[in-house]
Amino acid sequence: MIETVGGAVPADALGRVSTNEHVLTDSRHLQRPTREGLQLEGLMRPDIVGDLRWSYMSLSDNLTLDDPDTAVAELALARTAGLDTIVEATSWGMGPRHAELPDIARRSGVNIVAAYGGYIDKTLPAWWRDQSEDDLENAYTTALTVAVPGTGFRAGLLGLLGTSAEITPAERRGLRAAGRAAHAAGAAVSIRLDGAARRAPEVVEILTGQGLSARRILFCNMDKVLDAAYVGDVADTGAVVEFAFGSENYFADGARDATDGERLAFLVRLLEDHPTAAVTMSTSVWTKGQLARHGGMGYAHVVRRIVPALGRAGVPAQVLDDMLVRTPARLLDRG
Template identity: 65%
Template sequence: MIETVLGPVPREALGRVNTNEHVLGDSRVLAKPNREGRWIEGEIRPEILGDLRWSYQALPDNLLLDDVGTAISELALAAESGVGTIVEATSWGMGPRHADLPAVSRAAGLHIVSAYGVYIDRTLDDAWRQKREPEFEALFRAALHDRVPGTEFRAGLLGLMGTSAEITPAEDRALRTACHVAAEAGAAVSVRLEGHAMLGLEVAELMMSEGLPADKILFCNIDKVLDDAYVRDIVDTGAVVEFAFGSEHYFADRFRDATDLARLEFLLDLVHERPRAAITATASVWTKGQLARYGGMGYGHVPRRIAPALARMGLESTRIDDILVHRPAALLDRPEGTR
């Protein structure tokens, strides 16, 4: 069974799954001036979208998803495009609003699986940064077995767990604890890697050392580093890798997202070289600029545009279904005796 914010459902009910989304949250802690050293002022609006694409974190309002009505309408569009389920992965440090998710799920007409976790060190206040293993264990165990704090539902997995280029003591404590708690519960753990640090193998080994099976590890946004050897080495551990489509933004003079074409071609090459690779896909929406109403691709981008493109580029329908339906369901499924 799969734990959703409206209660458990059989894995067959999920449909096509986006494995890493953000519906309501506040990531303004990650705001920084543009490449010319200035801020973009005010609210998101059409005339500044070019500036925003050029320096994506320079508008604080872009990093705030705070309107329930907007969330409902955007997810309803995704449901119309063929999304059956999203994993809401807004962890502490990104301003999660877990208690609002059931109402959004009902109104939008799709399943929401809530993750529960702790993001990268620099987004956390001192209270979170100073928590010890027993405190993390109590929080994670309660989220998986009883309820996410402030709600009446259980988490479907733990995440999005943050790791920085140099994993901090707080990140290490939280990640290790999440892994052994999830292993006992038969649950998965999703992880954020710092792209340029290329620590995927080391993080996978850390997670497995705590007893978590490789097929319950989800490395989100693996497309941040489209390096053949690096990604194939991670895949060879048995861990699941996620491709996030739809964002093609700049963050600094020498740092930008890959294009969707590059992601598509890399994914196809990976499937050719590693036919058994465990892969999922998502839109990884975390900002206003990714929403359809602001000219973004929206939560429905993968089934609406990416899946048909993969089919036109020669990927078999059974493999597409494995990426969008069966692999996410296996990742999220928890044995009855461990719930």
């Protein structure tokens, strides 16, 4: 069975799954000036889209998803396009609003599996960051087996746990605690690695050292590091690797997203070179600029555009179903 915000459901009821999305979140603390040193102000609007593509973190309003009605409408569009389930991965440090998720799931018609965890050190509120390892393990166990605090549902997995370029003591405590709690509950852990580092093997070692199977580890946004040898080695550990499509923005001079063309070509090669790799996909929506109403690709991008493109590139239908349906269900199924 798989824990959703509407209760436990059979694994075969999930359908097509996006394994790393955000519905309500707040990352305004990550705002930075434009690449030219300017400050953008005001709300999301058409005339600012070009500025954001050039300096994506420069508008405060872009860095929050704050309206449940908008979330319902955007997810309903994705449901119409064929997306059945999302993993909502907003953790502490990203402004989670867990209690509002069941209503959004009901109104949109999309299953929501809620993750629970703490993000990268620099984003964490002090009350979370300064917890002991035992306290973190207790918090994770409670979320997985009793309920996410302030809600009536259990977490479907732990995450999104973040790691910095150098894993900090707080992040290391969180990883160890999550590994033990997830192992005991038969659950998975999702990880967002710093794109400038190559920390996945170390994270696998930490988590498996607490008893967690590598097959219960999901590395999100692996498209941030399109290094064939590195990603191939991660896939060969048995961990699940996720590719997020739809965002093609600059964050600083010399720091940009890959294009979807680059992601597609890389994924096709990975599937050819590592045919047993466990792969999932997402759009990793976490900002207003990614929503369809603001000119973004929206939550439906993978099912509407990426899956057909992979099919045209020769990826067999069975492999596409593995990435969208079977692999996410195996990852999330707690028996």
